[in-house]
Amino acid sequence: MTTMDQPAILTPSQAREVFRTGETPVTTSGWCRGYVQANLLAVPRDLAFDALLFAVRNPAACPILEVTDPGDPYAREVAAADLRTDLPAYRIYQDGVLAAEVPDVTQYWRDDLVAFLIGCSFTFEAALATAGVPLRHIEQGRNVPMYVTSRECRPAGRLAGPLVVSMRPVPADLVDVAVEVTAGYPAMHGAPVHVGDPAELGIADLAFPQFGDSVEFETGDVPVFWACGVTPQAVVMASAPPFAITHAPGRMLITDRSEESLFT
């Protein structure tokens, strides 16, 4: 067993225990193979309708796995998890500006926060690997690269902003496999939103992702882009609500739900 395999065979509750003690890996990609991972967005009750409607109107970017009751810091459906401590790292946004990145948000939690857990493309990576699609960011020990695109999401109330995508280099002759495999996971962003030229998404340079790490291409790889659950963070930055908590991009909630349970 290599060091890289170790996180893969932890149970989700073991992984959350690791994160609860304050350890923050560069990414949870590759952790707890076969289990669903989730993005986090927590906003005050006052903004919760807009946030939920935004998710409903943008299901590719924001497939909803669970919504907590106002003030309840616990996930209860997809995992028995304390959302204040059980993710590796969090971001605090104030008036749309990143105010802090922290391993624990206990001191930031508020009684009126509603948390949205949103599907994550890390979930289908095990299926991609099984189908023979290499995952360059995992091979290279990096976070997946994420880019803010020129595509606007459908707005909802006070929330508007651009679509964020994750990108994986895929060998040209395996793109059809990658599309087919991921189309089976609509709750995890589903099929790619774009294959090929980054300029068509308004991405100037793949070497400079807005979130995560840049990843090296191998000969014959083409870029494949999936809608990404970091979209709410770009929307928070664009819409500047007074307060929001999110996960740190690429460092997700690992749930107790098996990947197969969400395959359709």
Place this chain on the structure above:
Amino acid sequence: MTTMDQPAILTPSQAREVFRTGETPVTTSGWCRGYVQANLLAVPRDLAFDALLFAVRNPAACPILEVTDPGDPYAREVAAADLRTDLPAYRIYQDGVLAAEVPDVTQYWRDDLVAFLIGCSFTFEAALATAGVPLRHIEQGRNVPMYVTSRECRPAGRLAGPLVVSMRPVPADLVDVAVEVTAGYPAMHGAPVHVGDPAELGIADLAFPQFGDSVEFETGDVPVFWACGVTPQAVVMASAPPFAITHAPGRMLITDRSEESLFT
């Protein structure tokens, strides 16, 4: 062409024009063959988060097709329709009590209302008919029967209440066909929630539906139950919010969206 076929070949906008003039057929089942029909729930902005979360938590009963912006009385995605006039009939609920059934809600509309359009099982009836499954309520010129069950929905905030189901008698040897056909329409309630003994859903007597009409069984028919978009009305009755507008059960918004567009 029989009289019964006439509504089937109207376009959705022609049908809405008929309803706008005040005509209120016993049901829109069988109208505008091949087009999506929708349930309506409109609640004040104050209750909109709870209502949207209720729908998200109960997707079989409340698959969301469109949510309007607060105060906007027009559907803009699934149809170009005035939601105050373009349905055949409406119900007004005050404190959870049915206060009026009217063909037009212009005088009841409020600037803070958010309208939810929810998928309807009438949509897959054309596909059932094509697959050879007879539709007894249409043969008998009646509304589909709907029953309040003993199954509780997952609550959301101030909204809680029982699941409502629609029931269609299906010849025993065609039940598998009915299941298979309707499973392809998750945005229209999808596969049945139950087949057979009504008592298992807490339904005492099929002859007395809480909504719609009772329907005669033919020899060899068994009852098949689908989650129903009238569920929000039972929830309004159980939870007694101050104000809500719904469609009259069985008399739906007929949208411009083709049935095929929602088949998955």
